[in-house]
Amino acid sequence: MAAERMVVIGGDAAGMSAASQARRERGPAELEIVAFERGHFTSYSACGIPYWVGGDVPERAALIARTPEEHRERAIDLRMRTEAVEIDVPGQRVRARDLATGAESWTGFDKLVVATGARPVRPALPGIGARGVHGVQTLDDGQALLDTLDGTEGGRAVVVGAGYIGVEMAEALLKRGYEVTVVHRGEQPMATLDPDMGRLVHTAMDAMGITTVGGAAVTAIRTGADGRVRAVVTEDAEYPADVVVLGIGVEPETTLAGAAGLPLGAYGGLLTDLSMRVRGHGNIWAGGDCVEVLDLVSGAHRHIALGTHANKHGQIIGANAGGGYATFPGVVGTAVSKVCALEIARTGLREKDADRAGLRYVSATVESTNSAGYYPGAAPMTVKMLAERRTGRLLGVQIVGREGSAKRVDIAAVALTAGMTVERMTTLDLGYAPPFSPVWDPVLVAARKAVAAVRAAGM
Incomplete structure (x- = not known):
């Protein structure tokens, strides 16, 4: 046969x-x-490209x-x-x-x-195909960008878009000594977060020396006589650039x-x-x-x-x-990222996702630390939680903070997959020691606050 x-x-x-x-x-x-x-x-890690470009991966x-x-x-x-x-x-x-x-x-x-x-989103803009303009999706793309960086005399980089790829590439270019400007259309960077959480990312990026320009729609890429990129043009301004990275999404x-x-x-x-x-x-x-x-x-x-x-x-x-049997039931939308020392995480629905789905919800935001407040090196961490108004079912969690913050989102990812309520979450038996967490983990503190919001909202 x-x-x-x-x-x-x-x-x-x-x-x-x-x-x-x-x-x-x-x-x-x-x-x-x-x-x-x-x-x-x-069989390569596209997610690792920004860290290769930035020099973390040799x-x-x-x-x-x-x-x-x-x-x-x-x-x-x-x-x-x-x-x-x-x-x-x-x-x-x-x-x-x-x-x-x-x-x-x-x-x-x-x-x-x-x-x-x-494929990377490449809007049909004048100059989008110019030398020095790069999308980053494959190892070939990453190599092309590195070749451009190695052959570029100037030190100004513009990243178009402020999603995961945008902020990660901003960090990579900053590490390579570039003066970095991130231009994006949204109210705040990281549209995968609600604007109030994105604002925390914006503040942190500015403190790192990355210029972040929101509400700016790119209208053209200006080039020189040699066909190389010279600037990114928006409706209101022009940003000089020796290299441009497109981080608009895929x-x-x-x-x-x-x-x-x-x-x-x-x-x-x-x-x-x-x-x-x-x-x-x-x-x-x-x-x-x-x-x-x-x-x-x-x-x-x-x-x-x-x-x-x-x-x-x-x-x-x-x-x-191959003749066997397996299924993929779906996802809850978990993702983590970082820009320099700032960790960013989300899972489940944002407010606009819940609105689109016709869900009535409450939200709770808490500010805590990634370890016990008295432990050396304790750093700030903000957790936002959404819960369904009548049932208390967990709908989504967003986290912005320092080291040890982002992977806490996995707690919420498991809870979402299990269909847990925020009240049930408050009893989770999570690990505790002062170097790793306050006695009440910030995710559980957010769950307690969400329970109170559900009760206050009633039907």
Whole structure:
């Protein structure tokens, strides 16, 4: 009996996790695996790129979990610098182009995995394609940025956007000695937080020497006669720049899937069932940054680009494509980040998310410390908690503080996944010692305050 063939489009977290797991499920005699990757690298940590650029990670190789050669040793036919350019769903085949030679060929499949990731948002602005303007999504992007920094004489950097990538790249450029300006459209940086919590981030960034300009819509990138970037132009001002980094966010890279008629959601991501099968297609799976996922708190679908999800998706896809069974129930939207010494975390819903979902809620904000107040080095930490007004169900938590603050959000992530109320949270048996926490952990103090707010609000 001839082996089935699984074709994987995309050689990073979701794609190669799927290929590796499928290989564990079935040997080469039963399942042939062919993978296409248009870049130069596989199985790498895109989340680590800002720390590589900033010098915390000394070399690119440290970000690579598994090389193409290591994948091939596991009987995976991995074809690098090869871009899939067409999916023929009825014919069960993929057309791919060798980027070195331009040659194209068709490869048939019995099972298909779409793991095309996400692409940086690049608004259609004059000068957006100028030399010195960079998006940062892949290792190739990171290398291109480093090459630019190494070849740039000036010392002024402008980051457009103040989300996770924006603030992390601002820190990286600051560490490299650049004068950094962050320009963004929002009221406060970190739109993944409510504005009152984003204000804390803004204050901290200013104190670090990063100029943060909010409410500023970029209208153009000004270039010199040599075609290099010279400044970022907004409606009200112009900010000189020798290098520009786009941190506006990412969107699902589903151009290929959309052209093939595969179902896309409101955010442009592929829609799948619990087993990560593309809806309506029994032999096609999708995972990683190109899909939309179920938000377990609001019940809606969202696009969340995180390596944690991508690796889990890949494991589930590989198990199912290999003949096993696994499911991905959804997410609660947990994310952490940092800018210099400031840690930033969130999970669940923001106020505007709860409003959009039609939920009535109360909020509670507490200021505490990351260790017992009397312990040397105790530093400030702010926790904001949202709870459903009638039931007291936890809806979301945001944390801004110093070392030891961000990972506390995992307490709330577990509570959200379990559907806990804020009152139930107050009895959680969390670890305590003065170097790690006050006797009442700040998350539990916020839960107590949220319980009081729920009771005060009544029905």
